[in-house]
Amino acid sequence: MSRPPSTGGQRVLVIEDDDTIGRHLQAGLRANAYEAAWARTGGTGLALAQESCPDVILLDLGLPDIDGVEVARRLRSELPNALIVILTARSDEIDVVVGLDAGADDYLAKPFNLTVLLARLRAHLRRRPVSxxxxxxxxxxxxxxxxxxxxxxxxxxxxxxxxxxxxxxxxxxxxxxxxxxxxxxxxxxxxxxxxxxxxxxxxxxxxxxxxxxxxxxxxxxxxxxxxxxxxxxxxxxxx
The missing domain is CATH 1.10.10.10 (Winged helix-like DNA-binding domain superfamily/Winged helix DNA-binding domain)
Structure with missing residues (x-):
């Protein structure tokens, strides 16, 4: 079995309340050499983000305790250099715009393929260093x-x-x-x-x-x- 491409050990925080999606994302990220943590609520996610300072945050907009847009806003304020990608099942474009305005860098509409997500992360992470x-x-x-x-x-x-x-x-x-x-x-x-x-x-x-x-x-x-x-x-x- 070939080894996944090196990601430099980037830390990824998944904030997602759906057990199936959360487990799938965490397992898939770890299999591709990311250090992946998973939080099921916005409050837990904010606490973990403050503690671990992740490089990447995958954020569900539909969280049970705090609206995902508010979580994105607080994450951007506390972690200005983190890559924030919102995950949304909401079909209205206005929800995507609000999420991006709150500080997210990109979004993926559910359902999405793990291969697409990994490719998107690699693309973003290649762009981040300032030349x-x-x-x-x-x-x-x-x-x-x-x-x-x-x-x-x-x-x-x-x-x-x-x-x-x-x-x-x-x-x-x-x-x-x-x-x-x-x-x-x-x-x-x-x-x-x-x-x-x-x-x-x-x-x-x-x-x-x-x-x-x-x-x-x-x-x-x-x-x-x-x-x-x-x-x-x-x-x-x-x-």
Missing amino acids: ETETDAEPIHVGDLVVDLAARRCLLGDREIDLRPKEFELLVALASHPGVAVTREDLMARVWDENWFGSTKTLDVTMASLRKRLAHDVAPPRITTLRGHGYRLELPTKP
């Missing part, structure tokens, strides 16, 4: 928009825009080529992973959330959807 190129890069200026890669800050005029990690990376991908159409495939490769395995709906949800955050400004930068192709960050119009 020297980013830390040394000059800020990107597009009109009143300033994207500072080294500080991971976004400014519109004199106001700072609070962006989640994937929203920030998506904006960087667009702002790096203002006025140029960027394909969905290129965005998925840059923001998620060149070997991304699974639905690209995460891109649409993240883009909608990014637009919402930028829209609070009086004159927000405009991101145009190019049907069947991708997106374009528009250059500011000259007065």
Whole structure:
């Protein structure tokens, strides 16, 4: 029997109240060289997260004691660098958006295949280290928009825009080529992973959330959807 690929011993916390799903996830993760712990309630999950500082958290939205969205919000506050993937049986897109807004990095709709989950985790974990190129890069200026890669800050005029990690990376991908159409495939490769395995709906949800955050400004930068192709960050119009 071949050994599972090395994961560097990443710690994964599963917060899931369904016994079948919880046991399946814990066993599957351990078989693939992850250190996996399992909590059946939000309260227990929060306590374990504080104690073990996991690298990855798989979070069910439908928990018996605390709403999963609130758990995601508290986890993101306490563990800003953890990868949070929400697991949901809810079919409404608004539930996914709320979960991502609360601080999750991605989501998987139930039922899902363990192979898909493992591929998704590998893709995310490959993307997490910050490269020297980013830390040394000059800020990107597009009109009143300033994207500072080294500080991971976004400014519109004199106001700072609070962006989640994937929203920030998506904006960087667009702002790096203002006025140029960027394909969905290129965005998925840059923001998620060149070997991304699974639905690209995460891109649409993240883009909608990014637009919402930028829209609070009086004159927000405009991101145009190019049907069947991708997106374009528009250059500011000259007065």
